[in-house]
Amino acid sequence: MPIQSTKNTESSLVLIVDDDHISATLISSILNKVCRCFTALSAADAIKFCENQLPDLLVVDVNMPGTNGLELCRQLKARQDTANIPLIFITAELGEDAQVSCWQAGGNDFVTKPIVAQTIVHRVRNHLLSKLRLDAVIKLSFEDSLTGLYNRNYLNEEYPRLSRQLMRDHQRLGLIIFDVDYFKQYNDTYGHLKGDMCLENVATVLKGYTRRARDAAIRYGGEEFILLLPNTGLSGTRDIANQILTDIYNLNMAHKHSPFDRVTLSAGAVSVQNMDRYTLNDVIEQADINLYDAKLKGKNKVISG
Ligand SMILES: [Mg+2]
Structure with a gap:
């Protein structure tokens, strides 16, 4: 496994998971200035995507038919390869129960509908920056500085x-x-x-x-x-x-x-x-x-x- 080079937010990969194609496209068009966006229209598609390529962050709609966003989050957090990928929920509900469900499922943050472009941009950028810094530290601690091989x-x-x-x-x-x-x-x-x-x-x-x-x-x-x-x-x-x-x-x-x-x-x-x-x-x-x-x-x- 080669050591990954340090990325910036613009080259990092964000997967948007939303059953509503129009909503996914809208979020994607907002976030495109910050990162590289891909979309999945169901939890199953999102899992399939992650098995092929690990995103740096996920934006997940809570309400989806079949496996909903909360269940998808639980599944991703239980897998070793995806457990540490930050996940931001999109939710239409603002009530206490809805918020607590997001945290309990293992979500790292949430954004409410209707989406405020500035808010989702800042949330995504902040979580990406933290993730990239952590990745860089992990990389350094596992890399031999002279040769670039593992240590x-x-x-x-x-x-x-x-x-x-x-x-x-x-x-x-x-x-x-x-x-x-x-x-x-x-x-x-x-x-x-x-x-x-x-x-x-x-x-x-x-x-x-x-x-x-x-x-x-x-x-x-x-x-x-x-x-x-x-x-x-x-x-x-x-x-x-x-x-x-x-x-x-x-x-x-x-x-x-x-x-x-x-x-x-x-x-x-x-x-x-x-x-x-x-x-x-x-x-x-x-x-x-x-x-x-x-x-x-x-x-x-x-x-x-
Ligand atoms: Mg939905």
Whole structure:
């Protein structure tokens, strides 16, 4: 999963859910100056939309036939992927009960009909700004600032969720740990700026191998990287590790203190099943043992198992 870039309100995506086509179009025309608007004419359409693309905010009509807005809100707030998306209700009723229902369903705000353009614009903009700031903080806390890859925090946060998901789907987790060979000598010879550029080049190659939604490249330590490959067996994991080593070798980054005359990587690869039996540390430890073996056996190689 790639790290999302920070958005502004104009590029953020708002889903308007209203059974009344004219009302949806009206709200959309008001909000178009603030954000990118999409419309759904029922709760089912809204859920379908969210499964395809997550909006940054929802504007939901309370009164809809079938699944009404309150029920839609409850469903979205119960789902992990949509729980934190702000939701603003549109309601024709102003009574205490109607207001309390909005809050109880999990709504973040409401706007009353007839809609005052300035009010809905300000409510939407304020909630979007809060959401975007929070997204930016989350992004920063999970990102390695030098390479733009995920950092160790991300791995620690993501692993429990990922392992539960893989257990449920009876899938394996491929994990590769990489280490840049003779990196200390590289830094000592060429300086830290060149050292940083070398790490960025390695990161770019790794990022190129995160082709599926749940694949992730992580900067684990100074010159150590981890690639997470959900639903990948041992031979597939090993193949990818070997391809990455070849790609780095072919970059031909000069290193006069390496027997290969260039920057190379060593790697330890594993593919784990029955993930409930292993902690993240167990899995990394096994990969680390393989990495150590690769170093002992001459570097620029993958050991797996
Ligand atoms: Mg309606």
